[in-house]
Amino acid sequence: MSNKTPKRLQDWVEWLGERPLPRHPALAPDFGAESALLTWQLQQDPAAVVGLLRRAAAVRHRHLDTRLEGTEEALIMLGRNGVAACWEALPPADRLLHGEALTRYLRCHARAVHAARQAEEWVRLRHDRRPSEVADATLIRHMGELMLRAHAPERMAEVDALATDARLDADAETAVLGFTLQDLAISLGNHWRLPYLALEDLSGIRPLSQRSQAVLLALRLARVAEDPRAARELPVLIQALSHYMGDSEDHARRVTLETAQVIHEQTPPPTGWSPTLALDGDRGPSPSTPAPFCLAPRADIRARVAAELEREDFDRARLELLTRHRLDNREAVLISLVLTGLHEGLGLNRTLFLRAPRRGEHLQLFLQRGALGDPLLHEMTVTPAHSPLLREVIDQAPAYRLCQPTQGRDRLPEPLQRFNGGQPCLLASLRVNDRLAGLFYADRHLAGCGLDGTAAMGFRHFCEQAGRRLQRLADEHHHLS
Known part of the structure; x- marks a missing residue:
C-alpha cells in the first residue's frame, strides 16, 4: 500500500475503485458448461461475480442507464469468451497474499459463499423465480471486506485484533477505519454500478423485501457460524429464519445445517474452517472469551x-x-x-x-x-x-x-x-x-x-x-x- 493511506470512505472508494478482487487459486470454471452450471461455478468465487458484473456494467453503461440484475444477465451480455477473459484477468489470491493474510482472505471468501448459498436456498424455498440474483447480492455484500483483505491486509489485521467476537465487528471496523465494511461495500457497489439488490439499505429503517431479508439473515448467520463465541446468537437467528420460512424452528435449523454441510463439501481448500462447526449440536467446549473490546469515546x-x-x-x-x-x-x-x-x-x-x-x-x-x-x-x-x-x-x-x-x-x-x-x-x-x-x-x-x-x-x-x-x-x- 502506498504511503498516502486513504482516510475517508470516499478516499478508499477511489483508491480501491480500479483494483481487482483476486480469485480463488483452486477454482477453475468450465466455460463450456451450460449456462446454469457455469453461473453456479462462477458464484463459487465472489471475485468472479464482482469482476464479471463490473465489466458488464461498464459496457452497459455506455448504452443504457439501467443496471444489470446479476451474473446470469452478465453472462448473456458478455458471452462465454468475454466471461473467460474476465476470469483470466483476475489475479490469483496467492499471487498477492501470503501467510496469515491469505488465510484470512480465503476464510472471508468461504464465508461469503456460505452466506450466498444459504440465502439462495431460502428464497428458492419461498419460490423466488431467480434465486441466483440473491446469491449475487449476498456475495457482493462481502466485497468491502474482501477488497481490504486483498489490498490493505495490514488495516484488516488491526480490525481483527479488536473484533475478537462476531458481535464486535462493526465497532472494530469503525474504530480502525472510521466506517464499516458494509458502508464500503455499498459505496463500491454504487461506484461500479452493481445490482440494486446488493446495495439495498439493510439497517432496519425501511421494510425489507423477501429477498433482502434473506440477504440480511444469511450475512449474519454465516458470520456467527464461524465464531463459537457468538453461538448464543444462533437461537435468535433460527427463530427469525423460521418466521421468514413460515415453518418450524426445527425445519429452519435442519435446512440451514444441511445447506452448510453441502457447502463445506464443495469448498476448495485451504480454508481452515468448516461452516458446520457452530451449527451442529456437538460444538465441544466454547473457547475462552478474551476481555471485550469496548468502543472508545472519541x-x-x-x-x-x-x-x-x-x-x-x-x-x-x-x-x-x-x-x-x-x-x-x-x-x-x-x-x-x-x-x-x-x-x-x-x-x-x-x-x-x-x-x-x-x-x-x-x-x-x-x-x-x-x-x-x-x-x-x-x-x-x-x-x-x-x-x-x-x-x-x-x-x-x-x-x-x-x-x-x-x-x-x-x-x-x-x-x-x-x-x-x-x-x-x-x-x-x-x-x-x-x-x-x-x-x-x-x-x-x-x-x-x-x-x-x-x-x-x-x-x-x-x-x-x-x-x-x-x-x-x-x-x-x-x-x-
Whole structure:
C-alpha cells in the first residue's frame, strides 16, 4: 500500500475503485458448461461475480442507464469468451497474499459463499423465480471486506485484533477505519454500478423485501457460524429464519445445517474452517472469551457533533445520510447527526431513535447506529402501553433514564427487551409542540463494557440538543417525512 493511506470512505472508494478482487487459486470454471452450471461455478468465487458484473456494467453503461440484475444477465451480455477473459484477468489470491493474510482472505471468501448459498436456498424455498440474483447480492455484500483483505491486509489485521467476537465487528471496523465494511461495500457497489439488490439499505429503517431479508439473515448467520463465541446468537437467528420460512424452528435449523454441510463439501481448500462447526449440536467446549473490546469515546467527534448541532451545520451529516440510507430531509439529518455523536463520540455501541407517529400508539424504528445485522431490529415496533417504565419516561418527556432491564420495574416492552439482552441502557423521550416526538435508546451491549456517569451525562446533553433543534425545525414547519 502506498504511503498516502486513504482516510475517508470516499478516499478508499477511489483508491480501491480500479483494483481487482483476486480469485480463488483452486477454482477453475468450465466455460463450456451450460449456462446454469457455469453461473453456479462462477458464484463459487465472489471475485468472479464482482469482476464479471463490473465489466458488464461498464459496457452497459455506455448504452443504457439501467443496471444489470446479476451474473446470469452478465453472462448473456458478455458471452462465454468475454466471461473467460474476465476470469483470466483476475489475479490469483496467492499471487498477492501470503501467510496469515491469505488465510484470512480465503476464510472471508468461504464465508461469503456460505452466506450466498444459504440465502439462495431460502428464497428458492419461498419460490423466488431467480434465486441466483440473491446469491449475487449476498456475495457482493462481502466485497468491502474482501477488497481490504486483498489490498490493505495490514488495516484488516488491526480490525481483527479488536473484533475478537462476531458481535464486535462493526465497532472494530469503525474504530480502525472510521466506517464499516458494509458502508464500503455499498459505496463500491454504487461506484461500479452493481445490482440494486446488493446495495439495498439493510439497517432496519425501511421494510425489507423477501429477498433482502434473506440477504440480511444469511450475512449474519454465516458470520456467527464461524465464531463459537457468538453461538448464543444462533437461537435468535433460527427463530427469525423460521418466521421468514413460515415453518418450524426445527425445519429452519435442519435446512440451514444441511445447506452448510453441502457447502463445506464443495469448498476448495485451504480454508481452515468448516461452516458446520457452530451449527451442529456437538460444538465441544466454547473457547475462552478474551476481555471485550469496548468502543472508545472519541472526544474529537463528540466536540465536532456538538458544534455542528449548535451551529446547525448539517452539510456533513446530510451527505452521510444520503450515502448510507438515501434519505434527505432536515429532521432525519438532525437525528442522524445526534446518533453519530452518541455512537462514535460517546462510544455507545447501539443507538436507536424510535419515532412517534402523529396518530397511533406505537413507536417505529427511524434510524440506528451500531446495530446493523441484528434480526431483532428489522421493522422494530414498540408499544409503550406494555411497559410501565416506558409510559413513565414518555409521560414525563423530556425525560432521561439509566435503566437496568433485568429488574422488573425497568423492564422494556417487547421486542426492545429481547433486543437489549439484559444490559443496562439509556433512554430519552423528546416532545415537540407538546407532542411526543420519539425515543432515543443507547447501550453498550457486552457485559464488560458498562455505562458510566460520563456516558449518561453526554447522552443527556446530546438528546437535549436534539430536542431544541427538533423544536426549531417544527417552528420552521419542517416535519418528519
